[in-house]
Amino acid sequence: xxxxxxxxxxxxxxxxxxxxxxxxxxxxxxxxxxxxxxxxxxxxxxxxxxxxxxxxxxxxxxxxxxxxxxxxxxxxxxxxxxxxxxxxxxxxxxxxxxxxxxxxxxxxxxxxxxxxxxxxxxxxxxxxxxxxxxxxxxxxxxxxxxxxxxxxxxxxxxxxxxxxxxxxxxxxxxxxxxxxxxxxxxxxxxxxxxxxxxxxxxxxxxxxxxxxxxxxxxxxxxxxxxxxxxxxxxxxxxxxxxxxxxxxxxxxxxxxxxxxxxxxxxxxxxxxxxxxxxxxxxxxxxxxxxxxxxxxxxxxxxxxxxxxxxxxxxxxxxxxxxxxxxxx
Numbered sequence: 001x002x003x004x005x006x007x008x009x010x011x012x013x014x015x016x017x018x019x020x021x022x023x024x025x026x027x028x029x030x031x032x033x034x035x036x037x038x039x040x041x042x043x044x045x046x047x048x049x050x051x052x053x054x055x056x057x058x059x060x061x062x063x064x065x066x067x068x069x070x071x072x073x074x075x076x077x078x079x080x081x082x083x084x085x086x087x088x089x090x091x092x093x094x095x096x097x098x099x100x101x102x103x104x105x106x107x108x109x110x111x112x113x114x115x116x117x118x119x120x121x122x123x124x125x126x127x128x129x130x131x132x133x134x135x136x137x138x139x140x141x142x143x144x145x146x147x148x149x150x151x152x153x154x155x156x157x158x159x160x161x162x163x164x165x166x167x168x169x170x171x172x173x174x175x176x177x178x179x180x181x182x183x184x185x186x187x188x189x190x191x192x193x194x195x196x197x198x199x200x201x202x203x204x205x206x207x208x209x210x211x212x213x214x215x216x217x218x219x220x221x222x223x224x225x226x227x228x229x230x231x232x233x234x235x236x237x238x239x240x241x242x243x244x245x246x247x248x249x250x251x252x253x254x255x256x257x258x259x260x261x262x263x264x265x266x267x268x269x270x271x272x273x274x275x276x277x278x279x280x281x282x283x284x285x286x287x288x289x290x291x292x293x294x295x296x297x298x299x300x301x302x303x304x305x306x307x308x309x310x311x312x313x314x315x316x317x318x319x320x321x322x323x324x325x326x327x328x
Contacts, residue, residue: 036076043072093121097311098269098287101249103304106290107257107265113287115269118245118311126239126274132220132252133158133268133284136261137181138211144264144291146184148307148322150215151268151286153182155324158219158270158282173255177217208297209261216262219270222250263292275327285312285323 047068051061099114100106113132119125135150157177227238228247240246257265270284290304312323 032081036081039076039080040069040073044069047072093125093275093281094118094271094273094283094314095120095311096269096271096283096285096314098267098285099306100267100288103288103290106267106288106304107259109254109256111252111254111267113250113252113267113269114247115250115271116245116247116311117240117271119240119242121275122242124239124241126237127271128237128274128280129270129272130222130225130248130250131158131270131272132222132250132254133270134218134220134254134257135266135268136216136257137214137264137266138207138209138262139184139264139291140207140211140294141184143185144303145289145307147264147266147289147291148286149184150182150266151284152322152324154217154268155270155282155284155326157217158284158326172218173253174218174220176255177215179215179217181213181215206297208263208294208299212261216258218255220252220254223253224251225249226251259292263294265290279327281314281328282326283312283314283323284325 047065051065054061056064095118097114097116099116101112101114105111111132111134115130117127133151133154135147135154137147137150139147157179226249238246266289267287268284269287270282272280272282275281286307288304288306290302292302293300307322312321314323314325
């Protein structure tokens with residue numbers, strides 16, 4: 001390819017602009033990578049063209065050339081290749097938010113949960129189920145809110161619970177699963193302390209009951225579902241058009257928390273939907289936490305609240321953070 005003797009950098013600028021535009025408008029990650037190579041090749045020849053015209057030592061030319069190419073490479077990867085990868089393989093599907101309008105219901109025999117769902121995909125999404133996951137555990141640390149991490153690994157159990165619902169106990173409304181408690185982050189602002197550091201400091205301190213290292217997990221289907229339109233639905237199956245949002249309130253009949261054996265209750269909101277790729281998806285995210293506090297084995301109040309005020313983002317790829325997402 002020959003270049004004009006006049007305005008050579010203008011010609012290269014036009015070529016780079018065309019390559020950038022083609023790369024950003026491509027819907028294929030592979031096509032974007034090909035155009036990224038064109039951009040890098042054009043940038044390399046532009047740098048060489050410039051270096052030929054300057055009277056520098058050879059090692060200085062190599063240093064400047066390699067530095068310039070590294071800068072261009074990082075720029076192309078960060079502004080073209082990575083966004084294209086996220087666009088094709090990590091497409092955002094949903095933004096979901098869960099709220100507990102009546103916190104005093106936590107741990108009682110009834111609980112209402114608000115679900116807000118925004119469809120960010122390019123096609124309608126069918127929501128098959130909305131459920132509630134209640135986790136009871138023991139944590140006398142200085143940061144009981146860290147138990148919000150427990151919702152993430154529960155997605156696997158939530159998706160397979162229908163196969164074990166027959167093993168109900170007569171005194172329970174639903175099946176309760178006993179699981180080993182996973183390791184949790186250390187107490188807030190005290191990274192040197194062990195995970196089970198006591199809640200209060202002072203003289204000899206004894207917990208009100210023993211920590212058996214287990215989780216008590218129960219999953220509840222809604223007793224009633226009320227859509228934002230005021231329509232009452234019992235099926236729990238509805239669709240959300242692309243770019244649209246819905247909100248609903250679900251009421252659950254729950255088992256009373258065993259406060260004599262646990263001091264923390266974690267409420268996780270969960271939805272089961274058909275994703276834009278046709279796969280069934282379970283998303284389980286923490287909604288709120290309630291922890292009972294003790295001093296000298298006596299109750300001294302409680303603490304808790306919503307885990308976050310921001311909606312959770314569910315994508316077609318891996319989901320970092322507090323949500324557990326399982327695709328089948």
